[in-house]
Amino acid sequence: MSMAKLSALFLAAVAASLLCSWGIEGRTSVRSSGKSYQAISCRKHTASIKDFGGVGDGKTSNTKAFALAIANLSKVAADGGSQLVVPAGKWLTGSFNLTSYFTLYLEKDAVILASQDESEWPQVEILPSYGRGRDAPGGRYSSLIFGTNLTDVVITGNNGTIDGQGQPWWVKFRAGELNLTRPYLIEIMYSENLQISNLILLDSPSWFIHPIYSKNIIIQGLTIKAPVDSPNTDGVDPDSCSNVKIEDCYVVSGDDCIAIKSGWDQYGIKFGLPSEHIVVRRLTCVSPSSAAIALGSEMSGGIQDIRIEDNVAINTESAIRIKTGLGRGGFVKNIFARGFTMDTMKYVFWMTGSYGSHPDPFFDPKAIPIIEGINYHGFAAKNVTYSARLDGIEGDVFKGICISSVKISLKKKPKKLQWNCTDIEGITSRVIPTACDLLPEKELAGDCPYPTDLLPIEEIKLNSCPVPLIF
Template sequence: MNNTRNLKVAIVASILQLTGFQSFSQLQSPSWPINVLPIVEKPVFKADTFNIVKYGAINDGLTLNTKSINAAIEACSANGGGVVLVPAGLWSTGPVELKSNVNLHLKSDAVLSFSRDKSQYKLIEANWEGLAAVRNQPPISGTGLENVAITGKGIVDGNGDSWRMVKREKLTANQWEKLISSGGALDQSGKIWYPSASSLKGSQTNNAGAIAPGKTAKDYEDIKDFLRPNLLVLTKTKNILLEGVTFQNSPAWNVHPIMCENIIINNIVVRNPWYGQNGDGLDLESCKNVVVENSVFDVGDDAICIKSGRDEEGRKRGIPTENVLVKNCTVYHGHGGFVVGSEMSGGAKNLFITDCTFIGTDIGLRFKTTRGRGGVVEKVYIKNITMKDIPGEAVLFDMYYGAKSPVFINDGGAKMPKEAIVPVNEGTPQFKDIHVNNLVCDGAARGIFVRGLPEMNIQNIHLENITIQANNGIQIQDAKRIHFRNVNLIVKNTQPVVDIMNSSGLTFDGLKYNEGAELIFDVKGERSTNITLRNAELKSAKSIADFKYGATKKALKTQ
């Protein structure tokens, strides 16, 4: 009995430490339900140490140490586990394959530099953006393992510049001239540089890398250079620790656990050039029980990403990403700070994001999907978020990712374009039951953007205690039961502050806006109904609401 009680006390103490709450009663708040917060213990390793130097590794930046490093890992695992030590220095290597019960430890000033020689990476059946595909072997990988770690204060460098294409628009004139003079190949437009003719050919191949019946890896050799690997890929692995290390310069995605359980990511740095194509930071795909904290991201694509497979293949896998806590993380450049999708066909739930800062990310909180994905994203709890200098939206929910909605491209004519309403099926995605509390943003193109599908509205979104300085305020389309409480919008464009199309059940409680605002609400569409505004100062606005394209005054109630 005492052992059971002690275990419960330990679990509650762990949750309090992770969430920053002071008491058990706070944990019972509906915003942070205690029963689904992840509890993950660090894997424990034997003290036995296997120095890669003893297996023939040479620190000169020239010698390829692939065999030496993998031999040390093999010996360590065969011995029951322990620490594989990478001392200070520049260690050139090809692909490294992790084994169970091994902690790959990089000392301070140790750089594990992966070879630019693509022949070192064999073609394998892998995964690319949520689909099965042939890719080059990842620089670091492991499949079906238990108890693995990469720790220390060293650097893992994927030399991704030797793999990635680069768009001319992302470089200065001098940088562009230097790049093309280094070799490689340009596409027909002369605006995209590829590292090799093989890479260029792959870009011109339809569904390059897609696994086809009757084909083997050899059938992809002519486009091998195009099939960029992710830097670190762990598949179907349990009990993972990534701590202290810098992961940088990946060929494609940087850190990618897929179908893994019990993951701790603490105090890591993830870096990629801002122009790096597909240069995601962390992609948690179909993973369960994850804690990500005290880490810094500065990357070329989405930073902290939640995924679970793509389209029918992802739905068939049917493994959501669930029970994830992200705490005390900072994101600089990235297409999104915290992101869900767009490959989320297996679903995502029980996601907790707290005490994070996004500075200069294209979008702050980014939820994206599209028709055909399927999957349900629900039970997401976000609090204490700080943003600054966001070029796009501070908060975005968009179900038209990669496509255009006919409504928001309206040319101002007398009739609003009709939306195509398609039957709901297994490919219809859903966003629902999402809570955002205590968010401050200084600078954005738009504060909040919510765009659902006419056949499947985004629903049950709660946004509370939010202050945003932006060019534009709130834009909502095809949404229902969206609740705003204590939202303060300081925006340059106040005509309108809130733009609503074909949405219902919206509540604005305590909405604040610029004094002298031209128009609070612009309400469009006959499906716009049951909109409530309460506890707002209306006298300072020149006009409260306009109604058009079938919307009527009955749609808005003020209290």
Template sequence: MSDLSLIALSARTAALLLAPEGARYRLPRAVDWTLAPKGGDTVASGRAQIAPLFFEGLEPGRDYVLTCDLGSLAFSTPACAGLVEASDFGARPDSPDNAAAFARAIDAVPAGGCLRLDPGRYVTGPVFLKSDMTLWLPEGAEIAAHGCRTGWPVLPARDDTGRVIGTWEGVPEPSFAAPVTALGCTGLTITGRGVIDGGGDRGDWWSWPKETRDGARRPRTLYLAHCPGALLSGFTVRNSPSWTVHPYRCDDLTAVALTIRNPPDSPNTDGFNPESCLRARLIGLDISVGDDCVAVKAGKRLAGQKAHLAPTRDLQITHCHMARGHGAVVMGSEMSGDITDVRIANCLFDGTDRGLRLKTRRGRGGRLVRITMENVDMRGVPTPLAVNAFYFCDPDGRSAAVQDRAPAPVDATTPEISGITLRRVTATGVAQAAAAVLGLPEAPARGITIEDMRVSYDPAAREDVPLMALNVVPVRHGGILADFAEVTGTLRVQADDKEQTDMLTGFFDAYAAGHAPYKGGAWCYEDGCIYRGLECLHRATGEARWLDHLTRLVSAQVGAGPSLAGYDPNEYNIDNILSGRALLYLHEVTGEGRWLDTAGLLVDQLATHPRTRSGVYWHKLRYPWQVWLDGLYMGAPFQVGYGLRTGRADLVEDALRQVATALDMMHVPETGLYAHAVDEARKQPWADPETGQSPAHWARALGWLAMALVDLAELVGPAGFAPLKGRTTQLLKAIAALRRPDGLWLQVIDRPDLDGNYPESSASAMFVYALLKGRTLGLWPGDAEGLHTQLAAGVVRDRPGGGQEMVEICEVAGLGPFQGRYRDGSAEYYLSEARVSDDAKGVGPLMMSFAAHQEAGRRPREAVAGE
């Protein structure tokens, strides 16, 4: 596939796939793009962070050109036979049930036409679509099921022709119609940025997961049966009563750029269930649900019944993100009609219980054959590959007939598993086993091949069973576990400290050698992050190359007089103080007075730097009365270091007093954490009118704080740090408790429930540095084993073309107006900021955490005040 391709098209929407080398669901680096009609002016532009790029509001029958960093692509939207507005037929956001209005509107859509909903939330019972139509749900439009079963339509197991239309877990059964249902439709498109809400939390759907009520099984949210060539693109499906999106016997289905969300405790709410479908394509889906993310089905054999069985074959699953589900991509256990020729590629599995999961049992029959997974990254997945022919589902699932390890007779009900290939898979934070394969003694799993699979283990993992079968032994940090199975291949375990050390030092050396000043040569804190990293590396290793890099880079910004390139003290920017720590270190190791003289320029700024009424430095002159956590790291350790070096006890005392005061101002009792910022004047729109605090907890802001505290503890020693010790320990414990199984921390650190939240690399490096230092200094009593090893495995990736890069770094975040927009400090705001690779704010702290890891390996724990 090319780097840029068209993957879905309707008269008014389009989806493209950005797929440079190294892309998964997320891109290895942001891609800027513009969209324009052919020969016309730009109608849209932006910066893409993920592989699927979706547009709506296009004109039918128009030629367009998408231009981006990867090239350009021309496409033409098809004509539309007519646009029908649902509102013209009585659809209203204030109506208690819009089902009748929707039915009238759908009936009015001409062949090849489009039904559009205005923005708003439309409560409804089930809506039945028809052939040769497009349902366009633009951004802001929502179809929401009311959840009341009274009068809810029921799909019979079969229609008058004997065709299966009602199903439940692989067998024909009456079931409640989905809020959006399509039966036997051709030429069907559902598209747009809107929402279909299944109403799972309304009514009683989740209280009877395996029962039948009123003669029917629970509904899906979007159900398509016998709809060849259907196109689904762009929209969100959420809050499902059971399986969320269920295409049944829909050949040549395309589903792209969908978002699927269900609560993690909602029962049997699989995300996407292609059942008995040929040649389906699932591209760029983002799924986080209460059961399996993508669950591939092919019917379940019943005694005397197999006419309902049909294969799923030639399925493509690419550039998808699977999070939090029981399994990322699962096949079975309803697979009696055969699941064959499946390709899973360029995906990210994030915190699912298992990665690729194949499950079946005696009595199923059918085949799981020719399944390939390649170029897939997994983070915090306890068992990346789980193949289980003893799955204990159904009422007899735990019986001796199903679970006995003695060979049983082979017949038509014996399932087959063969030809399973994993290639170029990276899994960090593995807990139970890299691969667990359990075939049948009478029909072993054959041809299981593992090529270039790299794993690292979660040091905090506990023993548990990797497969849902009886007589499976709990395991921790297992490799390839196989029984009644033919498995070839090896793992590359990324737990060798020397190998990782060599990789990281090579990465750091190359980065420092090629580092270009962040702001064109002007003195700034971003360069200071690299300077601090090089200082820590030199302190930890004594290797001259780190000091050489530091001297070369800092010297380029220090001039005669003394002077600092591009530095204006009258900006009163506390960020500019950070790089001064490099001046103090160079003075320490060389004894040259010019370094300390230059540091004096920064001290002069601090002497007149504006302060809050409570005595804490403003973050910047253009941010009056505001204190940010970032600023505590930028200023206080330098001021203390300079004070200690020059005998200025007043500077030391003032810095410590400011930090203590700031902690009082910014502590959030409800979370035990600290606000990103506080406005003492209570004038900023982002500030709480009572506390002045910003609303959400940004991880990197807390990272700056944690690093500031441990650095101050190291500088002033036990007695001087005693007043801050208790709060530091409390903070480090809170941070450690929020660490994910993959060893990383979320961008909005305390919101694992937040849609779109992601593990952020720079903050994770800061936290590991602070915890390692805290452990050494007696400030944190936790277990530091594996902290840095797991961090590095999770944030450093092989760069296409050679070398390494640090990925998933939030480029910048702040508060207030900036570059034409307003940063309101909400959780959603922090998720909106761009993510980049190899930013100094990430690489510098990674250098620091590596240095702390090296020091911790050879130094006994020290004591701090109170011990």
């Protein structure tokens, strides 16, 4: 071997050693940029993806660089935690896993680009509350950013971007060419104390954000965008999660902007972990073929204590949609919504008791869902086709519906039947146009109820963390 080659090998080995050492210890005395960001936790150690060989040219794969960075930074979890900074540039990568007591920070003009090479997306097991993949019976691809059994994780930035480059996945899905379920952009499982904030998320292959079997979650300040005809590009899907705050997000989607779930038919019933104690506020949604906020359809572990306030829907199929059916089991109860503003809607209110999508033929058709305690107040909508379509289930009436202080202005040629109601029970007060006979007008002393207490997640005080100056 020539002296030049020996020298090159020696330098590469030294560089690798330095990278590993640098990553283990992190930069404990990094200069501050003078700016700060809000987070559930600040970190003692900081590193840049460049420290681990990352190249931000939009062409070089950084999958190994992210894996190396996070593996090394995980070693200081017990010593104040760590922060991985992604500087300006285009950082192409396949799927990578996060660690605990960790922050992923994207600077302004930083773009994490999802690889379109399927070999960079490992297969992960099916979810036990679903019993199969949603796109195909087999397994599923790992999400772009993935984590399981984590504590204290922050994904944030100065409006940096995570681009899922989902177009090839959408084409394969529509053509029936996938044997595994498409990846999500971000999925965190069996974890607690999570924050995802102040980012731009684009073109996920499927759902954008999927926290599942997790608790104590803050999602705020996100811009989430996908073409309005893209398949299953839900914005945020809390799934069998508790104590969740979603606020100040802007979502343009080919599916539901927010979809609260808890497992699918017999698998969700057996797993039995509800989604509960969730607040969604100051959401702006554009989704012509889906809901601003959906409850279900996978709701077999139950959904309860959901609080929805001060949201906007524009050119969206419905404001809040409850989606269920025979075989789902579970429940949707104690739902509270107030202050919804809408423009150009197909429906304002929509409940579906005949949602027929099932994982397999082995569901129990006698597993009936319980829908009760649905409270809507202070809705204003214009350019509406139908005021409401509310379909319960024969022999399984949706009960305890209260709708108050609603004013709906119709489009120039609206449907003649404005309130289409079957198998429901409840009341309305001060609702225009007048509701169906199954929701008779009552004089209420006040409004439909809304809780006065705060959820524990609403009382969490964020810390002001310094933005590091990384070169």
